[in-house]
Amino acid sequence: MKQVAEHNTPDDCWIVIGEKVYEIPEAWTKKHPGGHLPLKAMAGKDATDAFVQYHPNEVYKMIPNFYIANVVAKDTKESIFVKEHRAIR
Numbered sequence: 001m002k003q004v005a006e007h008n009t010p011d012d013c014w015i016v017i018g019e020k021v022y023e024i025p026e027a028w029t030k031k032h033p034g035g036h037l038p039l040k041a042m043a044g045k046d047a048t049d050a051f052v053q054y055h056p057n058e059v060y061k062m063i064p065n066f067y068i069a070n071v072v073a074k075d076t077k078e079s080i081f082v083k084e085h086r087a088i089r
């Protein structure tokens with residue numbers, strides 16, 4: 001996650017969804033149906049919960065196109081709120 005956090009700008013944007021890292025090209029952020037702002041906000045971060053919240057199942061077929069790596073270590077601690085949210089979704 002430390003390495004992911006270094007890629008936190010629109011022209012160098014990595015995001016984490018689940019256990020995987022995705023690289024979002026700047027040109028594609030302009031094509032994102034949800035706009036470029038959510039991607040900018042989540043650059044360099046774990047976007048798992050936001051992603052699950054906003055996307056229908058079909059979008060999961062698109063994300064392999066952006067896959068670059070697996071997360072080595074999730075160093076953020078899951079809060080009680082996040083844990084409960086994940087348990088009910």
Ligand code: HEM
Nearest residue numbers: 015022033034038039042047050051054056059062063066
């Ligand atoms: C590789 C990564 C991503 C892909 C391929 C992707 C793709 C898409 C697609 C196809 C839609 C339209 C969904 C529909 O038809 O209802 C969408 C909407 C949206 N996306 Fe993403 N997205 C990605 C990452 C993200 C991230 C990290 C966020 C951060 C919060 C985000 C936030 C949103 C939002 C807010 C919408 C609009 C939802 C709505 O209007 O109902 N997306 N995205």
